[in-house]
Amino acid sequence: MSWWMPWPHPDTKTVSGREDVSPFLNVLAPMALEFGPRSIVWDDLWTRVYGVLRYPPQVGAAWLARIANHDGVYLSLQAEPTDPTQLALALTRAITQMTGQLQGGALNPLLRQRLLQHVVDAETLLKKIDAEQQSLFLTGVFVLVTAPDAVTGRQRCQRVEGLAAAQGIRLRPLVYRQQEGLLSLGPWGEWHPDLKGSAPFQLPAETLAAAFPFSSGGINHGSGILLGRDDHRGLVLINRWDPPADEAITNKNMALLGPSGGGKTWTASLMILREWMLGAKVIVIDPMKRDYRKLCHAVGGTWVNAAGGGMKINPFQAPMDAGSPSEVDHDGSGSLSPMMLQLQRVQTFLETYLPELTALQQALLAQAVQELYQSHGITTETRPGDIPTDQWPHMGHLYHVVSEHAAADPLSADWAMLMALLRDAGEGMAAPLWAGASTAPTEVAADFVVLDIEDLARAPLPIRRAQFHNVLGYAWDLIRADRSERKLLVVDEAWLLVDPKTPETLAFLRSIAKLIRGYNGALMIITQQVNDFLADAVRGEGEAVIGNCAYTLLFRQDHRQDLDAVTHLFHLSDKEQDTLQAAKVGEGLLMAGNGRVWLDVELAPHERHLLEHAGAGWPAGRQADHGSGPD
Secondary structure (H helix, E strand, O other): OOOOOOOOOOOHHHHHHOOOOHHHHHHHOOOOEEEOOOOEEEOOEEEEEEEEEEOOOOOOOOOOHHHHOOOOEEEEEEEEEOOHHHHHHHHHHHHHHHHHHHHOOOOOHHHHHHHHHHHHHHHHHHHHHHOOOOOEEEEEEEEEEEEOOHHHHHHHHHHHHHHHHHOOOEEEEOOOOHHHHHHHOOOOOOOOHHHHOOOOEEEEHHHHHHHOOHHHOOOEOOOOEEEEEOOOOOEEEEOOOOOOHHHOOOOOOEEEEOOOOOOHHHHHHHHHHHHHHOOOEEEEEEOOOOOOHHHHHHOOOEEEEOOOOOOOOOOOOOOOOOOOOOOOOOOOOOOOOHHHHHHHHHHHHHHHHOOOOOHHHHHHHHHHHHHHHHHOOOOOOOOHHHOOHHHOOOHHHHHHHHHHHHHHOOOOHHHHHHHHHHHHHHHOOOHHHHOOOOOOOOOOOOOEEEEEOHHHOOOOHHHHHHHHHHHHHHHHHHHHHOOOOOEEEEEOOHHHHOOOOOHHHHHHHHHHHHHHHHHOEEEEEEEOOHHHHHOOOOHHHHHHHHHOOOEEEEOOOOOHHHHHHHHHHHOOOHHHHHHHHOOOOOEEEEEEOOEEEEEEEOOOHHHHHHHHHOOOOOOHHHHHHHOOOOO
C-alpha cells in the first residue's frame, strides 16, 4: 500500500531531466520537517514511523488490515525476491543446528519452546520452497502513525501497538531512523539501504499476498445499480440479483440504518428508482411522512391509501394462494392447511392490536375467532379460493361474536373487557380499516406500488402497528403471487414493527427476510435506532432480521449508544467508528458480503430533477459538494 506524501524526493531537481520543477515542489512541500529520535513534526502534523520487528507464526487473509484501517495510520510494504536455493541451504543448516541444541544439554522450558517453534517455522518454510515451489521475498513493513498533536499521537500509537500485539505482530519505532523510515514510506518505491539490513524476514508468496490489507478495496459487481463512489473515488456498483460468486453474498436483502436526517429516505428513493428502471417490481410500505407518494406518481405507479382511505385489507381473509407449502413448517412432516396458517396469522394480528391481554383473555379471543369462521362455514379444510371476497368474516363480525358472549355471561369480566377493547375496531373509528369486506386486489398490475398508512400517524400506536402488520402481510401475499418477476419489498420505518410485548410481528418480518429469496424477491428495511432491534425481549428476532441482510448501509451515528450497538453487531474498527460519527448527509459505510467501503451517494442530473420534483431529492447541504451530480 503506497501513500502519497507531499514533499520532494531528495533528487527532485533532476526529475525528468529538468531543473525548473523545484519551485513547484516547494509549493507542495511542508514548511519544515523536524526529525526527533522517535517522531517527526511537520507544520501542524505529528508523526511516528514504525518497522515490523516480528510477524505471527500463522496469519489469515488481510492480516495487516486491522492496522492499516486504523484512523490516521498509513502502511507501506517493501518486498524483494530472493534466491530460494541459497535460502533452502541456510534453512537446512539452521534446522540441523537447532535440532542439535534441543537434543543436547539442559534447556529451560521457555527456550526449549522457542526453539521448537523456530524449527517448525523453518521446516514449514522449507516445505513451501522445496515441495510447493513458492517464491520467497525479503520483506519489510513500515507503519506511519499521524495525529494533530503529540498527546493524541502517543495515544494513537499505543492503540496501534496494542492492535498489532493482539495479532502477534511486534512494532518498533525506528529510533534515530525516522527520516529513513519516512523515505521508505514514499510513493517512489524505494527501500532505504540502512533499513533493509534490519529486515531479515523471508516471507513466502502466499503470506505476502495475504498481507495486503485490501479489505476495503471497493465494491463493484460490474453490473446492477450505481450507488455512488467510495473514498478513493471508485465506483460502487451492486447487483443484488446476480452478484459475483466470490463476494460471499448469500441473499438480496438490504438494511439502511441511521438516525433521522442522515439521508436514508432519498438514498432509498434513489436505489428504488434505479432498481425499477432495471425491471424490478417495487412495493413500498410507507407508514410515515408520505415520502414516496410523489415519486410513485412521477413514474406512473399505483399509490394506495391503506389507512382506511381507499383500500381495505381484511385481516381475516386468507390469500388465494395459501395452498402453497407452509413456510412455518420446519419439521418436514408436511405443510399445514391454508386455514391453519390463516388462524396463526389472525392470532398474530390480534396480539399486535391488543398486546395487553391476559392469557385467559387471549384464549377466549382465540375461541371467538374459531367460532367466527365456523359460523361462516369455514373450517381448517376449506380452500381459500372457494370463498368469495364478500363472504369472508371481518372485525365487525368478531365484535358481534364477543358481544354475544358478554351478553350471555354478564358476570364475566373478561368477555366484557374484550368487548370494550374491540368496540373501536368493530364499529368505532377504526372500523373503516378492518370491519368490512376486503377491497384490496389479489394481483396488482402496476410495477411500482406504494402502500401508504401515513393517515394513521396520529392514531394510537396499537392501531398503527396492527395496520402496519396487516399491510405487510398483504404485501407479502403480492410477493408470493408470482415467482417469475423480480420484486423489491421496501419496509420503511421498520421500528414500528418492533414491540417487546408482541415479538411475533418481528418474527413475521424475519420469516419474510429468510424466505423472500425463494420468490425471486428482495427485502429492503429502513429504520432509525438499531437498538430497537436489540432489546432483550426481541434480540433474537431483531438480530436475525438484520443478519439476513447481505447488504447493510450505515449512515451517521449521532448517539454513542447507537454507535456502540452497530459496533458490536458489525465489528466496526476504530476508524470506521470515527468516520461514522463525522459522516455528512448521504455518506455511510456500505457492507456487502465480505466487502466494506465508505460510500458517498451521488445522483445523475435527471435523477436529481425527478427526485426533487417528487420531494425526495438531494439535500440542499450537498448541492455545493457535487454540483449537478455525475454525468
